[in-house]
Amino acid sequence: MKKQDSYIYFVGIDCAQNKHDFAVINDQKKFLIKKGHFSNTLQGYEKFLKTVLSKCLNKDKILFGMEVTGIYGTNLYERLASEGYHVVIISPDSVKKYRDYKGLNKTDKIDSTCIAELLLKGDAQLVDIQKKRIY
Numbered sequence: 300m301k302k303q304d305s306y307i308y309f310v311g312i313d314c315a316q317n318k319h320d321f322a323v324i325n326d327q328k329k330f331l332i333k334k335g336h337f338s339n340t341l342q343g344y345e346k347f348l349k350t351v352l353s354k355c356l357n358k359d360k361i362l363f364g365m366e367v368t369g370i371y372g373t374n375l376y377e378r379l380a381s382e383g384y385h386v387v388i389i390s391p392d393s394v395k396k397y398r399d400y401k402g403l404n405k406t407d408k409i410d411s412t413c414i415a416e417l418l419l420k421g422d423a424q425l426v427d428i429q430k431k432r433i434y
Contacts, residue, residue, distance in 0.1 A: 306385070307360040310351055311414025313407040314365055314372030315339070320407040321347065323354055324415040331355070334408050339371065344378060364389050364418045366410060367426050389414055393424035 306326070313320045317339055323332040331354040337347035355361050363379055363386040365372045372388075379386040398405065398413050417423040 305360070306362040306418075307357065308351075308355040308362070309415045309418035310355075310361060310363045311411045311416070311418060312363065312365045312372070312375070313410040313414065314368060314375060315407060316371050318343070319347070319372070319375065320411040321351075322408075322412040322415040323351060324412075324419050326419065328419065330412070330415075333412060335411075336408075339375075344375065358384065361385065362387065362418050364414050364423060366391050366394050366414055387418075387423070388426040389417065390424040390426050393417060393422070397422070 308331070309324050311322045318336050319339060321332065321335045321337070322330060323335070324330050332350070335350060337343035351361070352358065361384060363384055365376060365386065365388055367388045368391055376386055376388065394410055394413050394417065397417055398409060401413070403409050403413070414423070
């Protein structure tokens with residue numbers, strides 16, 4: 300993974316069976332998108348990527364982060380990675396701890412903003428996608 304400070308945009312994604320929620324924050328701590336969502340389909344993915352790229356002008360400066368919860372994000376992860384995007388998998392435990400620390404309720408929209416913030420801060424606990432182990 301590239302050095303954390305080489306990114307400008309941080310995209311937090313909370314994956315579910317039928318739709319994914321996402322948030323985009325920049326390195327100035329400003330949310331560019333706070334409550335986005337897209338369907339778990341190819342058309343949904345294309346719409347999502349178009350929306351993200353309309354806010355994030357340099358694709359090499361985007362870090363995508365997804366919470367590991369079952370298989371629902373597998374296709375999204377593989378698609379982003381195969382298209383050359385920087386994408387990491389985040390431990391659900393680190394998202395829960397951060398959400399609890401901020402005193403927030405559990406919703407997919409809130410989790411996506413928490414993931415984006417964790418990426419920005421460099422505090423996300425990452426998971427090795429191949430071994431499904433935290434590192």
